[in-house]
Amino acid sequence: MDFTYWSWDTFLEALPFVLQGLGITIGLTFSCFVFALVFGFVWTFLQRIQNKYIKAVVTFIMEFIRSTPPLVQLFFIYYALPVLPVIGVTLHPFVCAVIGLGVHFSTYIGEIYRSGIESVDKGQWEAATALNYSTKDKWLRIILPQAFPPTIPMLGNYFIIMFKEVPLASTISVGGILFMARTFGSEHWAYLEPITIVGILFLLLSYPSALLIKKLEKKINHRFNTSVMTKNTNA
């Protein structure tokens, strides 16, 4: 095994170049996450409509988005949206990435919200009705305060998962760290060092956050003494 191809000079040259993209990668992660958090509510709301046709359609759409590759969805928004008749618009690649990844992960987030709401004990609903709470008060004072905290660690996990999916946006020329690394690679014909830097950066950022989430999960489980079981919510 010889490491003659590895050059520390190239490494040091590539490092500041790749780091230029770090802001975009982190910014994109936060934007996608917020988009998914908000859009997740829409799915949860639509799923709660008591009409079996609407329910079936919503479930089908969610399943479709969830089981097709986010990469193809990104391409669809980036390349196909501008040429669509009537609603065709050309969006900035960053916005495309936020919408594409945001919508993809909102289907998972919506499922998390649903599991949180369903984990609230049936007696709580009945008690709220018995105490003559209005619908608004029932949700804001009884259900949501109990439904939300157990979902926090799962939402945190999805934050990390999304962070790891964000480099997909490099394929539609969003200048994150992976895009920067590939640009450096094609300019200097040296891919090894920049790609390795990207890998190290991801490890450095995601591993500590994963530990943090684990700690948070323990704390919340201890406090609320509950754990919400979800199915179908892995990415």
Added chain:
Amino acid sequence: MDYVIEFIPQIARGLNITISVLIASALFAYIMAFFSGLCRLSNNVIVRKFTGFYVEIFRGTSLIVQLFWLYYAIPMLFGIQLGSNWWVGVFAIGLNYGAYLSEVVRTSILSVAQGQYEAATALNMSRFQRMRIVIFPQAVRMMLPEFGNYTIQILKGTSLVSLIAMSDILYYGDILRGSYQQQTPIIYGIVLVLYFILALPLIWLTKKGEKIAKKGVAS
């Protein structure tokens, strides 16, 4: 509509790559999962730490980065040619999801009730017998839904191999886009629907797995 009929056979040419990568990388991921999942429960500290290192590295970075790393770095760093891009894709996807699935294997085995271990020991079974006859069959049942879910994830992951110049369905879609700019929505629509059709049996199997996992368990 004419375009749909014209495009489908063109894009479907990529099905054999998509399906072969899916099957090969899923099998590879399952093997890695059981192997490293069991290694992490070993009594040997070195084996445990080493597989733990593998799992954390591959869970901590993203699939697309690993794919490019294997694609660019392995031939340069070690002078090994993995044979073809097909193997690069299978290795990257298999190692990545193998790491995720090994956690499923590990936690499922750990979640088998303590009484089962004690009963097996009381029946004078060896460590290997205890795992093979008592613990493992119970744990596998619990793993089924997660294995189904991750297989759908693997299917989604196979779309990345188009980025390393493998001619899967997304690749043929991209090529068509070059000559039919105005029909791009139809092209990617077909690609999405094809992926969904491939996912349908996996979704069905996952639901089936959930049923099996729940059957006969008091809770």
